[in-house]
Amino acid sequence: MSPLSRRRFLGATLAAAGAAAVASVAGCATGAPPPRTLPARRPLAIPPLAPSTRDAAGRRVVELVAAPGTSTFLPGLATPTWGYGGLPFGGPTLHARRGEDVVLRVTNRLPETTTTHWHGATLPARADGGPHQPIAPGATWEAAWRVDQPAATLWYHPHPHGATERHVHRGLAGLFLVDDDVPAGLPDRYGVDDVPLVLTDRAFAPDGAFDEQHRNAVGLLGDTVLVNGTVAPYLEVTTSRLRLRVLNASPARSYRVALDDEAPLTLVGTDGGLLPAPRTVDGVVLTPGERAEIVVDLRPGVRRVLRSVSHDLGTVNGITQAAGANDTFDLLELRPADRLESSPAVPARLSREAPLDATAAARTRRFVLSDNRINGRGMDTTRVDEVVEVAATEIWEFANRHTQPHNIHVHDARIQVLEPGVPAAERPWKDTVAVPPMTTVRALVRVGPHADPEVPYMLHCHLLRHEDDGMMLQFLVVAPGQRPATSIAAAPGHDHG
Ligand code: C2O
Ligand code: CU
Ligand code: CU
Numbered sequence: 001m002s003p004l005s006r007r008r009f010l011g012a013t014l015a016a017a018g019a020a021a022v023a024s025v026a027g028c029a030t031g032a033p034p035p036r037t038l039p040a041r042r043p044l045a046i047p048p049l050a051p052s053t054r055d056a057a058g059r060r061v062v063e064l065v066a067a068p069g070t071s072t073f074l075p076g077l078a079t080p081t082w083g084y085g086g087l088p089f090g091g092p093t094l095h096a097r098r099g100e101d102v103v104l105r106v107t108n109r110l111p112e113t114t115t116t117h118w119h120g121a122t123l124p125a126r127a128d129g130g131p132h133q134p135i136a137p138g139a140t141w142e143a144a145w146r147v148d149q150p151a152a153t154l155w156y157h158p159h160p161h162g163a164t165e166r167h168v169h170r171g172l173a174g175l176f177l178v179d180d181d182v183p184a185g186l187p188d189r190y191g192v193d194d195v196p197l198v199l200t201d202r203a204f205a206p207d208g209a210f211d212e213q214h215r216n217a218v219g220l221l222g223d224t225v226l227v228n229g230t231v232a233p234y235l236e237v238t239t240s241r242l243r244l245r246v247l248n249a250s251p252a253r254s255y256r257v258a259l260d261d262e263a264p265l266t267l268v269g270t271d272g273g274l275l276p277a278p279r280t281v282d283g284v285v286l287t288p289g290e291r292a293e294i295v296v297d298l299r300p301g302v303r304r305v306l307r308s309v310s311h312d313l314g315t316v317n318g319i320t321q322a323a324g325a326n327d328t329f330d331l332l333e334l335r336p337a338d339r340l341e342s343s344p345a346v347p348a349r350l351s352r353e354a355p356l357d358a359t360a361a362a363r364t365r366r367f368v369l370s371d372n373r374i375n376g377r378g379m380d381t382t383r384v385d386e387v388v389e390v391a392a393t394e395i396w397e398f399a400n401r402h403t404q405p406h407n408i409h410v411h412d413a414r415i416q417v418l419e420p421g422v423p424a425a426e427r428p429w430k431d432t433v434a435v436p437p438m439t440t441v442r443a444l445v446r447v448g449p450h451a452d453p454e455v456p457y458m459l460h461c462h463l464l465r466h467e468d469d470g471m472m473l474q475f476l477v478v479a480p481g482q483r484p485a486t487s488i489a490a491a492p493g494h495d496h497g
Pocket of ligand 1: 117119157159411462
């Protein structure tokens with residue numbers, strides 16, 4: 001920890017000790033409203049597991065309705081929000097086992113067209129829920145596929161062309177947990193010792209509505225952090241180990257998740273699933289869209305605070321500030337009981353998936369990020385930017401030539417970043433990777449086994465303002481010898497000209 005962040009950290013801790021107001025983001029010089037006084041800590045909301053039924057073919061069927069509602073995040077303030085599955089904000093947690101056939105039916109009761117994208121899923125392009133699968137108001141869209149990927153913490157959110165940030169910001173985001181038959185031996189009782197933490201941040205207008213005004217080029221930044229929609233949450237813990245599945249669902253803010261005294265955490269999973277082996281870390285940086293699964297050790301009766309601490313995004317200070325990376329604030333207070341059920345040790349081996357093989361990479365593609373453009377192009381929903389052979393492993397290079405803190409998310413793909421000094425057998429599985437300014441990230445990218453010569457997948461920056469601004473390309477995945485479409489029917493939404 002640098003002296004500066006140490007000071008910030010202690011300052012924030014001391015301030016927190018004297019007041020119940022602890023979850024507001026410290027030192028908001030971002031142009032967002034000043035930090036507000038927050039209510040006393042309250043129990044962390046746990047998103048319910050989505051109910052499902054079996055159809056005659058044995059498929060797991062989930063019905064989701066996206067609809068407007070009203071939430072109360074701050075005392076006495078009603079906030080108009082959007083949610084899935086009857087929740088006014090957020091969405092129920094979907095879950096499926098590897099090998100299961102799922103049917104996800106989404107009904108749109110919003111006043112405008114949306115889509116529902118299954119972020120991180122390996123699936124046919126028609127089921128992906130990107131800009132080419134619009135759901136008009138009143139309509140129902142169905143996505144069906146066989147879940148075939150290792151256990152992972154995925155999520156779902158809207159992806160309408162040019163309007164993703166607004167739809168997500170209104171509240172549309174939920175988790176999708178994939179389980180497989182490999183017994184990992186990690187805590188797995190949902191809401192008990194396997195706890196989701198969906199991190200978002202919002203600013204509020206005086207009337208309680210979310211403030212949707214852009215004040216900087218990184219995107220919408222809030223002064224109040226919501227964890228599963230709860231402001232200033234605590235969690236009562238009954239076991240000696242807790243697995244936390246952390247999702248950064250913020251439009252723009254990045255987090256560095258750490259314990260109050262930077263005590264070690266055990267990182268067990270990233271976007272694409274479990275690590276080959278657990279890793280001891282003192283914090284995890286999550287840019288928008290990224291996930292981490294961490295295991296926290298607790299002692300009976302000893303409270304801990306999970307925080308987000310300031311961190312380096314490789315950006316100059318004004319931009320670091322605008323991405324929220326200078327801020328230090330509490331995320332969740334952990335309140336262990338005086339007696340704790342003892343949890344098994346974290347297993348030494350987790351994922352059994354063979355690493356991607358760099359020597360088998362069919363080719364290298366290069367993507368230069370400059371302004372909010374990729375290879376000089378803005379999103380055109382009718383253009384085919386890349387064509388990839390089904391199930392291919394390739395090397396993709398992402399070069400950020402811009403001052404903004406971009407990241408890159410590839411649909412339908414499993415990604416392993418090539419980091420010097422990290423052996424193949426230790427590479428984490430990703431689908432969203434940070435690309436700091438003036439750096440190049442080289443990664444192995446393997447696309448899924450579903451070919452479709454007409455319907456594209458997306459690759460884009462997951463800072464939602466950048467994505468909406470057109471920092472997105474489209475790629476087709478085709479079978480050998482299959483002829484890819486030369487253009488795609490336009491998707492509804494904003495025109496980038
Ligand atoms: Cu999480 Cu293309 O999105
Ligand atoms: Cu995605
Ligand atoms: Cu970006």
